[in-house]
Amino acid sequence: MIRLLAFAALGLLPFISRAEEKPKLTVDLFASVADEKLKDAAPENGVIATEKDWEKLAQAWGIEKPAKVDFTKELLVVGTWRGSQFKLVPKVSDAGDLTTLSAGTKDLRPGFRYRVVSVDRTKIKTVNGKPLAK
Numbered sequence: 001m002i003r004l005l006a007f008a009a010l011g012l013l014p015f016i017s018r019a020e021e022k023p024k025l026t027v028d029l030f031a032s033v034a035d036e037k038l039k040d041a042a043p044e045n046g047v048i049a050t051e052k053d054w055e056k057l058a059q060a061w062g063i064e065k066p067a068k069v070d071f072t073k074e075l076l077v078v079g080t081w082r083g084s085q086f087k088l089v090p091k092v093s094d095a096g097d098l099t100t101l102s103a104g105t106k107d108l109r110p111g112f113r114y115r116v117v118s119v120d121r122t123k124i125k126t127v128n129g130k131p132l133a134k
Contacts, residue, residue, distance in 0.1 A: 027067045027076055027118040034111040039080050042114070046100050047127050048076040061114065074118045075132075081115075082108045088115040096125030098132075 033039070041060035048054050050071055057078070058066035069076060079088040079102045086104025093099070098119065124132055 025118045026069050026074055027116055029063065029116040030113065031061075031063075032109075032111055032113050033061050036082075036111050039112045042078050042080050045127050045130070046078055047098065047132075048078060048116075049133055057116075069118060071121070073121055075121045075124060077117050077119055079115050080112050082112055084109055084113065086113060086115065088117060090117065090119045092119070092123055096123050097129060098124045098127045 038060055041057055043053065043057070048057060051069065054066060054069060054071075054076060057063070075098070077088060077090045077098075077100055079086065079100060081102065081104040083105035084107050086102055089101040091099050091101060104113075126132055
């Protein structure tokens with residue numbers, strides 16, 4: 001009986017691991033900028049929806065060779081933090097509202113750290129309850 005359960009569990013393993021796979025992100029960056037004033041270049045709503053805005057931010061923060069993003073399929077979520085480390089977790093509700101959770105260390109350092117991650121745009125209708133600009 002135990003062998004039968006073990007074989008059944010092994011048979012399900014490929015399906016379980018596939019279900020846990022996350023889609024590959026086009027952008028997943030974490031870096032620091034020495035000049036704290038440049039933090040103001042981050043988008044006010046925390047989202048970049050156009051190539052022009054992505055290029056502008058990349059230039060301001062010195063991001064070399066910014067990844068090519070298909071903004072018809074993805075958005076970029078941007079967060080900043082003064083501590084040495086932080087997490088940025090975009091969440092899309094069933095209604096299509098994109099919100100971002102962030103948490104980080106309290107060890108304040110000169111400058112700031114930033115994180116930029118891509119998210120699937122297809123289900124997003126609003127950002128923090130406000131309509132997503134087309």
